[in-house]
Amino acid sequence: MPANVKKTNPSMQDVARFAGVSIATVSNVINRPEKVSAATTEQVRAAIAELGFVRNDAARSLATGTTSSIGMVLADLDNSLFVDMAHGAQQGADAVGLRLLIGNAACDMTRQDDYLRLFDEARVGGVLLSPMEDSLAGIERMRSHGRPMVLLNFEQSGADCCTVLVDNEEAGYVAARHLVETGRTRIGFVAGRDYYQPVHARRLGVQRAVRETGGVELEEIGTDGLGFEDGLAVAHDLAGRAADRRPDGIVAVTDEIANGIAEGLHATSAVQVPGDIAVVGCEDNRSARSGPVALTAVQLEGAAMGQAAAELLLEEMKTPAGEHRHRTVMIRPGLVVRASTAVPAPQA
Template sequence: MTDVARAAGVAIGTVSNVLNHPDKVAPATLERVQGAIAQLGFVRNTNAQQLAAGRSRSIGLVVIDISNSLFVDIARGAQRYATELSMNVLVANSDNRIDQQRADLDFFDGARVGGILLAPMEDAGDDVARIRTHGRPTIMLNYDTGRNDCCQVLVDNEEVGYLAARHLIEIGRTRLAFVGGRDYLQPVALRRRGVRRAVAEENGRVTLQEIPTENLDPPGGLRAGEELAPQVRDGRLDGVIAVTDLLAMALIQVFGAEGIAVPGDVAVMGCDHNSAAWGGMIPLTSVQMQGIDMGREGVRLLLAELGEDPATHEHVTTVLRPELVVRESTVGRSAISAASV
C-alpha cells in the first residue's frame, strides 16, 4: 500500500479506501490509484486480509466425483447462495479416492476457509472430527453419518430406489432386476432397500433379482448387460433399475447391440439423474436428486453454525425429497410426445 500510495501521489488511507470502500473515493483519484496498482503488478492478498479480519469469506467444497452432475449441481447451488452473501466456494474433486479426499480436507483446513461442505461416498468421520477440532465447521452432504456430531443435508436415497421400482411396477413391469455396486457405499445400500420395499408391497406378484457390480461405472453395466440379455430374450426379465445412470446407459448399449428393444422388451432406468448419461439415443428415466437445493442448504447450515456459539449449537439434518423424471427408456417416445402436447 505504501508503494501504491507513493506511485499515485496519495495517502495510504486513500489506497485503503480504493481497495475496501471505492464508493468513498473521487473517480479521478480512484482511476489514478487503480492505475498505480496495475502498473506495479500488485494483487490483493485475500487470505492475509481475511486472517487479519478474523474471518474468511471462502467455503471449501469437497466432492467425490465431479464428473457426476449431482456434484456439479451441489457446487452450483452452493456457489449461487454464497455469491448472494459475497462469499466464495472453492471446489475440490477427490476423484473417488479416499486419500485424495483427506488431502483436500487438509488443504482447506490449512487455507483457513470459514467452513467445509463434504460430499463423500464412504464414512469420513475421523477426518471430519479432526477438522472440526481446529474450529472448522463441516457439513455433510448426501451421506448420513448416523451420528450427531455435524449438520447434514441428505436426499432420501431409500425413497430414490422406491420411486424407481414403483415406476416400473406401475407401468406393468413385474420381472425386475436391480443392478448396483457394493453396499459399503451408503447410497447403493439405501437405494437397494427402497427397491426391495416397493417389490415387497406387491406380495409376490413382482419378482426381483439383484446383480452386483464391482463399481458404478460403465464397465460394470456392460458386464451386467451381457448377463441379463439372455433373460430378456427368454421373457424372464422386463424391467431393470440401475443404481446409477452410467450403469443404466451401459445396459442400454448392450441391449441395443443384442437386438433387444428398450423399452419394448425391457424398461431400463437409472437413479441419480446424471447429465453425463442424457446424450444417448434413448433418453433415460431417472430420479432427480435435488443437488442445487442440497448445495444451497449446506451453505445455509454452515453459516448458521458459524454464527452460533459452538458450545450451544445443535446439529440438524435436512432431508430433501427426490423426484421421478420419466423419459423414453421406460415409457417410449410416443408416450413422452403425447405428454408434452
C-alpha cells in the same frame, strides 16, 4: 502500456502518501466511504487507480480475522453430480456474498486431505466436503479446529457435522413406482453388493414400492460391481431367458448398470428396450456412458444438495460456537423420464 509498469505491489501506505492523507483514511475510503468527505474520497480514488493498488487480502484477513470465502472439496469433478453440487453451492454462497473456492480431490484421498489442510490454514469461513470413504480423520481435524463444515452425499459415521444426503430409499421407491405406474408388473432390481450404503437404501425403496402395490412381483438380480460391464452380464442372462421368465421392468442401482443392460439387450436384438423391458437408472449422471436408448433415471438433484449444504454452512458460520445444533437434510430425488421406459406403443 509497458512503459509505466508498476514494479512492486503498492501498499495502502503508498496510496496514502500519494494522495497526501493518512493510511487510515485510505482504509476508510475503501471500507466505510460514508466516513470520508467527498473531496478526499476523490483524491484517494484517483491515487488508487493511478498506482494500481490492490488490497492485500492476507493482511486484511489477518487484521480482521475473517475471510470472505468458503472452500469446497469435491470427490470427483468428472462426475457431473459433483459439478451440479458445485453449482448449487455457488448459488448459495453468492446469495450472501461469499466466494466459493473449489478443490478437486479427483478420487485421491491424499489430495482431499491436502485441500482440507489448505482451507484450514487459509482460515476459510467454512468447508463443504463430499467425502470419500472413510474421511473421518480429516473431518475430525477440521472440526477440532472449530471450522464449520458440512458433508455432502455421504454419511460419515461418527462425524460431528451437518450433512446433506439424497434420500436413496426414496430414489429406489420412485424408480420402481414409475415402472409400476407405466404398467410393468414384473420388476427386476439389479444391485451390486449391499455394503455400499446407497445400494442398500435403494433396495429398501424398491421393496417398499412393490410391497405397496398388488399384483407385482420383484426379482433381485445381484451383480459383482456397479459398472457398465455388470450391466452387460445381466443383459446376457436376461436375453437367454424365456419371455415369461424375465422382468418387464428393471430398476438398475446405477446408470452405468442401466446402460450396460440396455446396450447388452440392444446388441442381441431379441429383447427390446423399452418394448419388452423398461429400464430405469438411479443417478442421472451426465457423464455416464451414453447408451443406445435415452435412459429414464432418478435425479440425484446435485444442485439442490449443494445449495442446501451452503445454507447449512452459512447457518453454522453465523451461529455462536457451541450453540449450533447439527442437522441432516434429505433431498428428495426427482425422476427424468426418457425413452427407456416409454410405454410400448399398441402396434409394437
